[in-house]
Amino acid sequence: xxxxxxxxxxxxxxxxxxxxxxxxELVTEKSGxxxxxxxxxxxxxxxxGFFTVHQTDSAFIAIIAxxxxxxxxxxxxxxxxxxxxxxxxxxxxxLTIFGIGLSALIGQSMIGVAYEGIPKIAIPGLSSIPVxxxxxFNQDGLVYxxxxxxxxxxxxLNKTRAGLILRxxxxxxxxxxxxxxxxIKIRFLATLFGGAMAGVGGAYLSLAYxxxxxxxxxxxxxxxxxxxxxxxxxxxxRVLLGAYLFGGITILQLHAQALGIAVPSxxxxxxxxxxxxxxxxIISRDKSKIKLNSPxxxxxxxHPSR
Amino acid sequence: xxxxxxxxxxxxxxxxxxxxxxSPLLAIFLTLISSVVLFLIMNxxxxxxxxxxxxxxxxxxxxxxxxxxxxxxxxxxxxALSLGFRAGVWNIGAEGxxxxxxxxxxxxxxxxxxxxGFYIIPLILIAGVVGGMLWAGIVAFLRTKFNANEILxxxxxxxxxxxxxxxxxxxxxxxPDGFNFPESRLFSDSALLPILxxxxxxxxxxxxxxxxxxxxxxxxxRTLLGYQIKVTGDAPAAGEYAGFSHSKIIWITLLLSGGVxxxxxxxxxxxxxxxxLPTISPGYGFTAIIVAxxxxxxxxxxxxAGLLLxxxxxxxxxxxxxxxxxxxxxxxxxxxxxxxxxASDVLIHYRIQFGxxxxxA
Numbered sequence: 114x115x116x117x118x119x120x121x122x123x124x125x126x127x128x129x130x131x132x133x134x135x136x137x138e139l140v141t142e143k144s145g146x147x148x149x150x151x152x153x154x155x156x157x158x159x160x161x162g163f164f165t166v167h168q169t170d171s172a173f174i175a176i177i178a179x180x181x182x183x184x185x186x187x188x189x190x191x192x193x194x195x196x197x198x199x200x201x202x203x204x205x206x207x208l209t210i211f212g213i214g215l216s217a218l219i220g221q222s223m224i225g226v227a228y229e230g231i232p233k234i235a236i237p238g239l240s241s242i243p244v245x246x247x248x249x250f251n252q253d254g255l256v257y258x259x260x261x262x263x264x265x266x267x268x269x270l271n272k273t274r275a276g277l278i279l280r281x282x283x284x285x286x287x288x289x290x291x292x293x294x295x296x297i298k299i300r301f302l303a304t305l306f307g308g309a310m311a312g313v314g315g316a317y318l319s320l321a322y323x324x325x326x327x328x329x330x331x332x333x334x335x336x337x338x339x340x341x342x343x344x345x346x347x348x349x350x351r352v353l354l355g356a357y358l359f360g361g362i363t364i365l366q367l368h369a370q371a372l373g374i375a376v377p378s379x380x381x382x383x384x385x386x387x388x389x390x391x392x393x394x395i396i397s398r399d400k401s402k403i404k405l406n407s408p409x410x411x412x413x414x415x416h417p418s419r
Numbered sequence: 420x421x422x423x424x425x426x427x428x429x430x431x432x433x434x435x436x437x438x439x440x441x442s443p444l445l446a447i448f449l450t451l452i453s454s455v456v457l458f459l460i461m462n463x464x465x466x467x468x469x470x471x472x473x474x475x476x477x478x479x480x481x482x483x484x485x486x487x488x489x490x491x492x493x494x495x496x497x498x499a500l501s502l503g504f505r506a507g508v509w510n511i512g513a514e515g516x517x518x519x520x521x522x523x524x525x526x527x528x529x530x531x532x533x534x535x536g537f538y539i540i541p542l543i544l545i546a547g548v549v550g551g552m553l554w555a556g557i558v559a560f561l562r563t564k565f566n567a568n569e570i571l572x573x574x575x576x577x578x579x580x581x582x583x584x585x586x587x588x589x590x591x592x593x594x595p596d597g598f599n600f601p602e603s604r605l606f607s608d609s610a611l612l613p614i615l616x617x618x619x620x621x622x623x624x625x626x627x628x629x630x631x632x633x634x635x636x637x638x639x640x641r642t643l644l645g646y647q648i649k650v651t652g653d654a655p656a657a658g659e660y661a662g663f664s665h666s667k668i669i670w671i672t673l674l675l676s677g678g679v680x681x682x683x684x685x686x687x688x689x690x691x692x693x694x695x696l697p698t699i700s701p702g703y704g705f706t707a708i709i710v711a712x713x714x715x716x717x718x719x720x721x722x723x724a725g726l727l728l729x730x731x732x733x734x735x736x737x738x739x740x741x742x743x744x745x746x747x748x749x750x751x752x753x754x755x756x757x758x759x760x761x762a763s764d765v766l767i768h769y770r771i772q773f774g775x776x777x778x779x780a
Contacts, residue, residue: 149570189758198428198768199761202509202570203712207757210705214750221745328747333578340571379586386575390561397566416430 116368121248123367125256126322128360130155130314132259134338135267135345135352137183137310142342143270144303145283145410148191151206151311152335153212158183158312159319160216163223163326172231176255176316183312184305185211191304194414195297201412213329223326230324231255255317260353262310267349278305281409286415295414311335333386340389344396346406355392362388438767442722443713445766446759447727453755463742471741472734472748481732484621488691489732492517492683492703494628494725495760497710498718499633499679503672505639505716506648507655510673512558513680514572514704515580516551520681522584522592523550525603525688525695528610529592535609543610543689544682551681552674554580559673563666569673577704585697592695603695612690624686628725631679636720648672680704701732702750709757728753 134151135367141148148154162179166172193199231253239250270276279299282289286296318334319326337359345351366381397403454472455465460478476482496513503510510516522546531539553577561567585601594604612622641643651658651668659665687699713718735749 170646190501193758193761196761197765199764203757204761206511206708207754207761210709210750212756214747214752214754217747217752218745221747270730333575336571336574341574343568343571377586377590379582379589383579383582386578388484389575390572393567393571394561394565400566403566 118244118247120364120368123364124357124360125248125252126317126360127363128356129256129259130317130322130334131338131341131359132263132356133255133314133317134311134335135341135356136259136262136349137307137314139305139342139345139347139349140266140270140279140310140337140353141303141307142411143283143347143402143408144279144300145286145309145413145415146191146194146300146304146409147201147205147309148187148190148208148304149202149339150186150208150212150335151307151338152331152333153209154183154186154308154311155212155315155335156216156329156331157186157212157319158315159330160220160223160315160326161312162218162316163226163319163324165220166228166320167223167226172254172320175320176231179312179316180309181312183310183315185308186312187304187308190308191301195300195304198414199415201414209335217328220326220328224318224328225328228320228324231320253321255313255321258313261282263349263353270349272380280408283410286410286413290415300415311338314338337385337389340393343393343403343407346396346402347408348406359385359388426771426773428765429772431770434767435770438763439715442763442766443715443724443760445711445763446756449759449763450752450756453759454752457748457751458598461744463744467736468742468744471738471744472752473730475741476730476733476737481619484616484619486726486729486733487625488620490725490729491622491624491628491690492687492700493707493710493728495624495631495683495686496676496680496704496707497714497725498631499676499720499744500707500711501716501718501721502635502639502645502648503676504711505652506668506672507652508557508672509570510558510573510676511570511678511708512554512575512577512704513707514700514702515573515577516554516677516680517684517687517700517704518577518580518584519550519554520547520684521550521688521695521699522580522587522684523547523553523681524685525606526587526592527685528606528689529603529695531607531610532604533607535607539609540612540689544685547681547683547685548678549681551677551679551684553677554681555673555677558677559670562673563669570670571669581698584695584699588697593771594694601697605694606689610689611693612686620691621685622690624683626689627682628685629722632718632722635721639718644671647724658667684705706732706753709753712757713760728756731756 114164134155138151158179159181162175165178166175190204193204233251233253236250240246278294282299284297290296315331318330341352341355344355362384365384369376369381458465458468477486500510500513524543527546541769558573561572562569584631588601592603594602613623615621647663647668651663688695692699706728710721710724714724731749731752735746738744740747
């Protein structure tokens with residue numbers, strides 16, 4: 114039983130950064146913008162969060178700082194793509210290259226610095242329930258926040274007028290423009306939200322998952338988050354499912370050794386990447402289904418004719 | 420409406436030909452300006468830093484040959500990626516294909532350990548091509564058969580490739596007399612690329628890269644395949660109407676770029692490195708994407724862009740030694756350059772306009 118609880122707890126910590134990043138990207142993509150720079154925004158969040166926690170000794174300020182860092186990184190993307198009409202695919206790649214480089218530069222003084230990890234918040238009463246209490250009600254604040262954001266995003270996209278407008282912009286920017294909505298402004302905000310979420314996802318890595326700074330520590334999670342959005346067919350609930358599924362695959366590598374499975378660690382480390390490919394293959398097989406679910410204007414540049 | 424005094428973008432009637440070539444220069448200029456700012460923030464004399472980065476490394480003959488050594492994989496992969504990018508095939512995983520080429524080439528070199536023969540080097544290079552093609556072939560298969568996005572699959576396979584190299588270097592390819600260090604034996608002399616200029620590391624790979632530029636140019640401008648690639652990228656519908664098979668273009672561009680990236684990997688391990696190490700590339704496969712763009716997806720442009728980006732690697736190393744600057748500055752430079760290029764490219768299709776909208780139609 115203990116090992117099961119331990120496994121579930123690691124799944125949650127492995128899933129949370131993916132959940133944040135994928136949730137942010139989902140909103141960005143729903144507005145019609147394909148930002149391939151998640152990896153770059155995540156790693157900026159990771160280093161700025163880690164840096165700030167050492168300057169201020171406050172996990173809260175660090176998390177806010179990581180969101181701002183992610184959003185600022187996303188701003189570069191948004192300006193290039195939305196103001197300068199740059200092509201979205203190479204711009205996203207540039208964002209990743211830039212983010213990895215800049216974070217390594219900032220993190221120079223942070224290598225080998227220790228941090229005890231953000232504190233767990235036990236919810237009084239509920240956390241003392243056996244088994245369930247430990248899993249659901251004795252987590253760090255960011256885990257609660259990630260679940261809150263899932264619900265909030267679901268509500269925003271499906272139940273609010275603003276969410277409807279955002280989806281309209283993503284599905285048909287010309288129609289939304291004709292109705293008088295500012296396509297550029299809405300996409301800008303959606304891209305910033307995606308950046309902030311990627312930033313906090315990155316901060317989860319450097320503040321909670323493995324509380325230290327390592328160059329390139331996101332290790333492709335930004336790209337996995339991107340695949341998760343496709344896996345989820347652009348639905349919030351399925352992003353949650355997907356993130357926890359991937360969290361489960363990630364922990365296989367941590368627990369395989371404990372269970373005495375004699376597979377080289379490198380093979381276990383390949384699993385999340387191979388699983389991403391597998392999932393993509395399964396989901397993408399049906400072309401019409403992808404077409405049906407993805408925002409119709411995804412990745413297309415918007416040029417108002419007048 | 421407020422009077423518009425801030426600059427505004429107005430679409431050009433036709434794309435500006437001049438800006439296509441001026442935009443990279445503008446981007447380089449802007450990158451230099453921002454690097455001055457960056458150095459000031461880092462409390463380093465900008466003049467000294469720029470000198471260390473861009474002049475000192477190439478002020479000696481040896482430095483110039485080192486530039487060619489670093490430019491070799493960048494130009495090779497850059498040329499091959501350009502062809503794919505032109506066709507709208509986004510092979511982002513050249514790094515993984517390079518690693519596979521390194522593994523295949525390296526394993527071949529180790530297989531012929533302490534043997535001699537003129538055939539060994541060609542075999543190493545061919546093995547590298549096969550390794551890269553194999554890795555890219557998976558991407559092409561998943562894309563054409565299952566419609567799986569090639570950006571994500573090729574990238575995921577890059578992570579897998581680097582773990583695979585790590586696995587092999589800790590296992591079957593490990594140096595038996597290496598005190599358990601994760602590295603292979605040093606290749607025998609017969610498995611090392613011939614040196615072009617004594618006392619340097621300049622090897623025949625540089626000539627292969629130049630050949631690739633020439634061949635890429637011919638392919639793109641003089642062959643039916645080149646034409647099909649361009650049409651498929653610019654107007655997929657027209658391509659389909661003309662009967663060009665999209666799957667065929669995906670397969671060809673991916674196998675080509677994968678094969679060339681694999682060749683670059685084999686060249687790296689049998690050239691400047693001379694053995695298999697856990698890391699055989701400082702991200703050449705990713706930087707080659709920038710090279711392809713800065714080179715305007717044209718083989719000749721790629722040659723110049725490859726030299727420029729090679730200089731950022733070389734300069735990064737020089738600045739690290741002489742000014743104790745972190746090596747990460749190179750990555751920042753490269754990212755900035757691509758940002759500024761993408762921003763400058765707006766001027767190809769738009770002109771900057773002041774004053775009221777439609778004042779000049």
